[in-house]
Amino acid sequence: MxxxxxxxxxxxxxxxxxxxxxxxxxxxxxxxxxxxxxxxxxxxxxxxxxxxxxxxxxxxxxxxxxxxxxxxxxxxxxxxxxxxxxxxxxxxxxxxxxxxxxxxxxxxxxxxxxxxxxxxxxxxxxxxxxxxxxxxxxxxRQRRSFSFLDDHMLESDEGKGYKSWWLGALAFFDFVYQRHGMWHSYSMSNNEPRVDPALIKYWTCNIYRELDRSTAYLRKHVLRWQEGHHGRLSMREVLWMAVVFRYCNRLETFDKAKGIPSSDGFGPFKKRMHALAKRKDDTPLFAGRQDLDVNQYLDILEAFLTDIDDITVSLKACASASSVFETLRQFKDNALGSFTCWQVTCDLIELNLFPEDFVEDDFVWLSVDAKKSLVQIFGKRRARPAEYVSLAKLLEQRQVQAFKALEVRFPFFMGRKLSLKNIGHALHGFQVYRNIKLLEHNQFDRHEPGTSPPVAYASRSYLMDSESCEICAQAENEDELVLCDMCNRLFHKYCIDMAELPPASWVCTPCKALVNAPEEGVVTEPEIISVD
Structure with a gap:
């Protein structure tokens, strides 16, 4: 050997x-x-x-x-x-x-x-x-120069698909590196990162689900509820807030409705939602749910609130991600939908509501876009529906090997490798990215039916305009404010006894406690990722 x-x-x-x-x-x-x-x-x-x-x-x-x-x-x-x-x-x-x-x-x-x-x-x-x-x-032999996105991104998955699934996997991880490198760069500097300009021009989700703005928004409300209840974190209450938020899944709607309600605040929340529905504008209230109206949304939530105690007991007995997902799907014959059930499953896991022996990586629910990415990587005959989860696990297992092959140092967030759910999250973004490239090359007629079309990027930083320091509730001295990357809450450095502002990504103490990390502080090196 x-x-x-x-x-x-x-x-x-x-x-x-x-x-x-x-x-x-x-x-x-x-x-x-x-x-x-x-x-x-x-x-x-x-x-x-x-x-x-x-x-x-x-x-x-x-x-x-x-x-x-x-x-x-x-x-x-x-x-x-x-x-x-x-x-x-x-x-x-x-x-x-x-x-x-x-x-x-x-x-x-x-x-x-x-x-x-x-x-x-x-x-x-x-x-x-x-x-x-x-x-x-x-x-x-002279080493081959890899140009995976140029060579393989637009290749059809008909027939043979990729000559080598490994090359397809490297194309996927090249996207993963660029997309997370873009977030990593913006967390250090306002300079535009040197990645594919298409990633800056069009919307794609973060590689780490924990860094998505919507996930941070939910985490912020959960932490505020926790702090208002003497540090206690209730699975029942977190489950309720996650279902309310994910079943709608549009951050702008909750910003207008004054945030995610607790179970005790559902009555006033219903009134605010009915008032929003009567507004005469074209802004949708729900993300990607053309068949859902306010009355249906609130009726499902009311029924869920009625059953929430029994559901909470069932969830506490679950030992794996797959069992949590299936328990949520059993509510009124999957009335919430598989997407919502999986998002809520991920939220409960990320908020550390299960015991240490809980099995997180036994299952991943995959969107249509994520499944198409697997077909693009592995070919149609390899990527059969029965093998989707196994193939996603294979990518999870090969991530370090892939980054070595690409000769890049991947900036793992908080030193954590990409989990199976984050691989699934990235697979969704990979198909979105492929559709963007098809559009750029005037080949969008070749895009897969049912996948997400390209959407021009529009900043939602305005949602932070009304935010103030979490400790003193003052918005003054903006230069002294530091942002937590996991909950998007602001803190004055003097309010948390911070000697100086960190030059890199920063996570607050409550968020660190949720993931069993030691303390707040710099979590990544102050370097700018550059992808040539």
């Missing part, structure tokens, strides 16, 4: 193996790169999501960092811990690297009888494995 030291770079290994050992795309036969088309020895399909990803397929070493090549017919990618194990796996499948053919994979003779039928003139010697180190491979 090969051992890779500190100086090993995955991108060099990947590029070296791709260029030296793998045939060029033009040299490949016209083969559907799909797991359904790769049969095992008994004719059964072999899929990377059907095997144990935590162990090397060949030697069972734990936590393998790589996947074998996916350009060889009959040998779909499996987790391997080294190039030697990849070579052993391919040999088992009937393939071997040929030194005579420049390191390309060639098929071994199926049997001695078949091989003996060849004439001596046509007879080929049995290829031998070329045991080159990763460094030798990377230096013998």
């Amino acid at each position: 090969s051992v890779f030291g500190e100086g090993f770079e995955l991108s060099k290994w990947f590029n070296g193996a791709s260029c030296k050992l793998k045939p060029a795309v033009s040299d490949l036969p016209d083969v559907e790169e799909d797991f359904a088309d790769h049969g095992g020895e008994d004719g059964s399909a072999v899929s990377p999501v059907a095997i144990e990803l935590g162990f090397c397929f060949v030697c069972a070493a734990p936590n393998p960092d790589y996947l074998s090549t996916n350009t060889v017919k009959g040998a779909p990618p499996v987790p391997v811990c080294s190039l030697n194990c990849e070579s052993d796996y391919l040999k088992q499948r009937g393939w071997q690297a040929s030194k005579k053919n420049g390191g390309k994979y060639v098929q071994l003779p199926s049997s001695p009888t078949e091989s003996s039928k060849k004439s001596k003139r046509d007879e080929e010697p049995v290829p031998q494995t070329v045991d080159l180190t990763s460094e030798e491979r990377s230096t013998k």
Whole structure:
């Protein structure tokens, strides 16, 4: 087994193996790169999501960092811990690297009888494995320059889709890096980040769901309720506020309705909503719900408030994200809708309302856009509905490997890797981004029906104009105010005994307490992400 030291770079290994050992795309036969088309020895399909990803397929070493090549017919990618194990796996499948053919994979003779039928003139010697180190491979061939978004973003998912799902995954993580890099840059400076201008011109959601303005808005109201009730955080009350907010999911509506109501404040809230509905303007009250009117919205909420005690008891007994999601869907035969149920599930998890042994990453609900992203990355035959969650988990497991291959240092928020729900969140944004690129290239007629159309970015910073210091309730001395990135509340530095304003992203003490972090302060280095 090969051992890779500190100086090993995955991108060099990947590029070296791709260029030296793998045939060029033009040299490949016209083969559907799909797991359904790769049969095992008994004719059964072999899929990377059907095997144990935590162990090397060949030697069972734990936590393998790589996947074998996916350009060889009959040998779909499996987790391997080294190039030697990849070579052993391919040999088992009937393939071997040929030194005579420049390191390309060639098929071994199926049997001695078949091989003996060849004439001596046509007879080929049995290829031998070329045991080159990763460094030798990377230096013998010039490393490939990755341009994933340019090369793959507009490629159709019809037929073969991506030649390599790994390249499709890197295109996705390149978007993830740029989009979060944009947030990261704006948290440090007012300078425009050097990312794809389309990301600045059009709306896309944050990579970390916790950083979305709507999530911060809900968190702000939950924290204020908590502070008004002697630091107690009630699942019943948080559940109520999350359902009220997410079933509408339009921040501007609640800004006009004087915020998210507590369960005790539902009566006055109904009056304010009826008053908003009577206004003669074209501003929608609900996000993406053309079939929902105020009366229907309030009737569902009233019914939910009637059942909330029983639902709360059921939720407290849940041990995983999937069970929370299904419990919420059982309310009046999914009257809230799957989208709302998943958003509320995420809110309850992020507000730390479940015990430590709660399983967060067993399930992710995926929007239409997120599912289309999986098809774009993995191809139609790989990305079947039954495999959506497994494929999203595969992306979650490969995030560090992908950023190494892209040769970037990803600014993980609060040092936390992207969770499964954030991968699902990013997959939604990836399809939105692809639709933006199609529009820019005058190819929007190719966009997937039912996916989100591009929407020009419009700042909602005006929603902060009425905000004042959370401690003293004064808006004076703006230069002394610091903003919490997770709840969007403002604090004077002298009101929280802060010596100086942080140069980077900052999270307040109550938000840190919710995620079991030690204390408030700088959570990321004061560097500006630049994506060339």
